[in-house]
Amino acid sequence: MSNPTVISVKGHDRERVISAIVLAFVDDPAARWSWPEPHVYLTYFTAFANVCGGKAFEHGMAQSVAEFSGGALWLPPGVQPDERALVALMERSIDSERLQVVFTVFEKMGSYHPSEPHWYLPLIGVEPVKQGRGYGAALLGHALEQIDREGRIAYLESTNPANIPLYTRHGFEVIGTIQVGDSPPLYPMTRHPR
Numbered sequence: 001m002s003n004p005t006v007i008s009v010k011g012h013d014r015e016r017v018i019s020a021i022v023l024a025f026v027d028d029p030a031a032r033w034s035w036p037e038p039h040v041y042l043t044y045f046t047a048f049a050n051v052c053g054g055k056a057f058e059h060g061m062a063q064s065v066a067e068f069s070g071g072a073l074w075l076p077p078g079v080q081p082d083e084r085a086l087v088a089l090m091e092r093s094i095d096s097e098r099l100q101v102v103f104t105v106f107e108k109m110g111s112y113h114p115s116e117p118h119w120y121l122p123l124i125g126v127e128p129v130k131q132g133r134g135y136g137a138a139l140l141g142h143a144l145e146q147i148d149r150e151g152r153i154a155y156l157e158s159t160n161p162a163n164i165p166l167y168t169r170h171g172f173e174v175i176g177t178i179q180v181g182d183s184p185p186l187y188p189m190t191r192h193p194r
Contacts, residue, residue: 004135006142009062009071017064017071018049024070024125025049029184030159034094034102044093049073051089052081052122061119063142065135070126072139077117077152101181108178109157112188118153119143136163140170147193154191161187 009017022045025031035041053073056062061074075081086106094102113120121143126135147154156172158164164174164187172189179185 004065004133004138006063006065006138008060009057009064011057013064013068014050014054014057014062016068017062017073018046020064020068020071020127021049021053021073021123021125022046023127024131025123025159026128028160030105030186033182033184034090034098040093044089047089047093048086049123051085055079055081061143063139065126065138066130066133069130070124070135070139072124072143073122074143075120075122077119080120081122101183104180105178105183105186108180109186109188112155112157112176112178114153114155114190116153118155118190119147121154121156124156136166137170140166144170144191151193153193156189158187158189159184161185164189167191 025045026041031045032041035044053075055075056073059076059079061076063072064070090099090102124136124139144154154172156167157178158167167189170191171194172191174187174189176188177185178188
């Protein structure tokens with residue numbers, strides 16, 4: 001199998017990348033715990049992906065592979081999701097009984113971010129029918145080459161334990177576990193430059 005080509009995506013293809021990520025997370029433990037009802041998930045996860053990773057488009061670090069079958073949204077050092085917009089989205093879309101647990105999970109996620117400038121990968125995914133073809137590995141490898149040239153740390157939270165082997169093959173290490181109440185565990189991971 002040849003190496004899949006990764007492309008940088010401009011804003012006019014934003015919906016195509018976000019759609020692949022929404023499909024990729026359709027069975028993600030954390031996403032579906034947050035939005036368990038299918039219609040609610042489909043209604044709000046697109047907005048969530050835009051708020052969490054949308055700034056990647058502005059900074060040239062939104063990437064796609066295999067004709068928009070997968071995407072990765074990287075945030076450069078010093079760039080963070082819009083916290084106010086994220087809180088507002090969660091308040092209107094997540095069940096009130098679950099909302100405080102979600103806020104606590106996000107607070108704990110913030111505590112694991114490296115203190116030094118780092119690249120953050122809030123979202124990466126490949127649509128289910130195209131998984132297992134090396135597209136996720138291609139997306140990771142492409143960005144990590146640039147991050148290594150800069151000598152920066154990379155950081156992510158794995159919301160699905162099934163993805164940890166992919167991340168560890170690319171040099172990420174689990175640095176903790178985040179679990180609050182009945183939430184599924186999340187695994188913060190860092191990678192030092194090579």
